[in-house]
Amino acid sequence: MSRVSTVSVLLLLVLAGALLWAPTPAASQDSAAITFHKDVLPVLQKNCQSCHRPGQIGPFSMLTYKETRPWAKAIKQAVVTKAMPPWFADSQYGHFNNDRSLKESEIATIAAWVDRGAPEGDPALAPPPTEWPAGGWQIKPDVAFDLPAYPVPARGIVEWERIAFPAPFKEDTWVTSVEILPGVPAVVHHLCFGFQKHKETTPYNEYQWMEVPRDDNGNMKTVDGTTTGPLKGIVLSRTIGSTEVKRRTGSPTVFHEGTNEFCYLPGLPYEDYRPVDAGVFVPAGSDMIVSLHYTATGLEAVDRSRIGFTVAKAPPRKKFLPQDGAEGNNPPVARQQANATLAIPPYANNHPGPVAEISFLKEVELVWFRPHAHVRGKTVRYTLVHPDGREETLLYVPNYNFNWQLTYRTSVRIPKNAKMRVQFTYDNSTTNKYNPDPSKWVYYGGQSWEEMGTPNMGFLVDREADVNDVLIER
């Protein structure tokens, strides 16, 4: 065979091979189709990696293909059923600017990627890695405050405790975002705090709590005809690092007279008022009053929680005004605890709690809801009753989940003389997998085996506005 012929044969073979191995239209579409780096990673970066990265609450990391691939089917299942990302608001009502739900197109992308064998694709097509703040933070704090180590016993009842510290700011400060990092999330039921002017009677570095009479099941006994905890009675205290508990009769001297401005709750991400140009004003010389609720899980733990703040360089335009399950009766929120009458029968699977009614004495901008109940919480509905009597559901959570106590951010102008009605329902049946004992009556109380139904809302007012007499709750 001549040299030309040999080359011709080789060319023919190459051509034949190329034709033989050329992709069909469908295969071509597949090869150019959805891959991890090009299509899926951007979705994960935007919606998932804040929790699914080392050191966060997610059970596995989604930072890389190698970390993500073994979970492909589980990821598809979670997004198709909308179990993840966690978001519980009924989409029929309200509009929420922090809605974590994936778009239908994003769900379709992930589902198609998994169905096609979860291909990796070309790493060169991947977006740049997201740069997460160091130290496990999601905000980049300007100021960080370490709470003292707190030993949580393996068993027993740990009542709510309060402790005061000088606020970690030397001058008048506008706090614009806060993140609380629980040291041992398993034992932290809540960690909330607010600021108030220092009083000479307020001791620093001393835990204080009230003795709460309880029955053998740990339920709070009735006091003066109600089941709410006493604010007068036996005050217990100990200093940081000491196990010696002191007892005295009277009222606590570590007590926040307003509302808690910031909280860690299970599943609650950080609070950030920067997008709405708002903040919480902390005058120089304020105290930070921290409310701690630890839960014994069966395993001793030492919690070392941290609080991070961003602060404004210039005063923001708006002032943030919280309404939570405040303990006091002082402005801006006057509260009467509707939950005091809560009584959930054994095995009830849809028990309606008492309705909380909040009257608005001034026009305000409502910016978030953060409903709070415990493990028997089932649903919650916020209904705005306009001054003309018209009723409007602003938020309905059909599947409340204690482990995901989300903030639902919105922007709703609440007219003067409107009312907000808030109602929780409770599931005390055997079908509630988190129910510790369906055979028991359940009453209001601070422990997770007792119940609550706290509306928790946040408002914005002008920076210089008088926050007295804005709303009243019954």
Next chain:
Amino acid sequence: MNRLCVVCMLVVFATVTSRGEQRDVRVTAADGFSLGGTFHSAEKGGPGILLLHQCNADRHIYDQLATMLNVAGYNVLTFDFRGFGGSRAGAFMDFGAARQSVTERMPGDVDAALKFLTAQSTVNGRALGVVGGSCGVNQAVHASRRHPEIRTIVLLSGGTDAEGEAHIKRSPNLPVFAAASEEDTDAAASIRKIVGLSTNSYSRVEVFKGAGHAASMFAKQPDLEADIVIWFRSNLPVAGYGLPPAIR
């Protein structure tokens, strides 16, 4: 994806994200026999999970699952039944030759392993789970009968006896996740029966095709290990809120 690729990928996954401490341990049975095991401790403390291997493999068949569970926040103990892997000595050099005496000692050895697991400082002894494969299925079911601290069980390709079935039937608070492969006829029928008997509304069964037997299914069903981890996260929460309060 071929099996080699899956194995390579999982090995890399393990090295990339593993964050707990892993160490080989010796578990002393009631009669003094020493069982070989591997303990993965959870960094921040949490529930404990015991993995019981099938009788045609040793504890290392769970190496990848143990790592994934550990990364997800669990303490994990794997150990070799007598006559397997690191538990070969004396009269128990080979399982095949001592099958009856090994089987008779399995419940006691499982209890010894649970005792070891709950004695570790990072383990919440009132929040336990067990995975059992094949001959380990009956042991897992009976362990949950003897130890109410076992909140959920995962069963791979196996059955249980009448006493075990009765226990499943009268345990509405015990969610069961079971899996087998269709052509593994007896095993598939057995796990279907167990889940059918369960009175827990969350119990579920997964039946594959051509996947093999017990933990060997992981090679052909690489998503099964992830499913097991997700199952535990749903039914044995690491945060502790899904547990009854530890008042006493």
